[in-house]
Amino acid sequence: MPVDQSLVGRSFPPTRPYVVVEEKVREFVAATGGEYAGGAAPATFPIVLAFDAMNAFLEAESIDLFRIVHGEQKFAYERPVVPGDVLTATLTVASLRQIAGNDIIGTVSEVTDEAGALVCTTSATLVHRGVEA
Numbered sequence: 859m860p861v862d863q864s865l866v867g868r869s870f871p872p873t874r875p876y877v878v879v880e881e882k883v884r885e886f887v888a889a890t891g892g893e894y895a896g897g898a899a900p901a902t903f904p905i906v907l908a909f910d911a912m913n914a915f916l917e918a919e920s921i922d923l924f925r926i927v928h929g930e931q932k933f934a935y936e937r938p939v940v941p942g943d944v945l946t947a948t949l950t951v952a953s954l955r956q957i958a959g960n961d962i963i964g965t966v967s968e969v970t971d972e973a974g975a976l977v978c979t980t981s982a983t984l985v986h987r988g989v990e991a
Contacts, residue, residue, distance in 0.1 A: 861921065861961040861986055865951040870918060872946040873910045875972065880941040882906075898938035905931065907947035908967045908980040915949050915965070921986060929962070929983035936976050944972040952981070959988035 878899060886903055887894040908931075916923055939945070946969070953964035963984040969977045 860956050860988070861919070861954060861963060863954055865919065866954050867951065869948055869950040870911065870915050872948040872970075873907055873914065875944050875946055876907055876910075878903075878939055878941050878943040878945060883941060898940050901933055901935070903939050904933060904945070904947070904967075904969045904978050904980055907945055907969055908949075908982065911947040911949035911967045912965065912982065912984070915951070925987045927985040927987060929985050930981075931983075932981045933978055934981075935978045937978075939969075939977060943977070945969050945977060947980075961986035961988070 880894075880896070883899045883903065884894045886906065887900060890900070890902070892900065913923070915921075916926070947967045948970070949965050949967045951963065952966045953962075955962050963986055965982045965984065967980045967982075969980065971977050
């Protein structure tokens with residue numbers, strides 16, 4: 859069953875606040891094969907929040923994660939993420955089109971700090987494979 863076109867433009871509730879701590883940044887860097895020397899988190903670190911926002915969206919819309927193929931991910935920064943930040947992400951469905959029985963879902967997640975200031979915006983393309991795909 860295709861994803862409902864009326865989702866375009868809809869925003870979902872923000873994620874729970876996520877406290878960025880050096881230990882979690884270090885674990886993230888190690889998991890991606892790097893070394894952390896302190897300071898700002900790597901540019902891809904906000905995927906931690908964006909993934910939580912995406913999972914909440916999929917759950918709210920009863921979309922099975924096992925049918926999702928991650929097509930693209932981009933990050934646009936206002937400032938670096940640093941330990942001590944308390945961040946939330948709010949996902950909005952930016953686009954939706956159907957191709958060959960699959961849904962191509964464009965999402966944008968705004969990552970903000972505890973003062974509500976924009977830290978970065980992540981955009982993702984998700985391919986929701988249809989039942990027959």
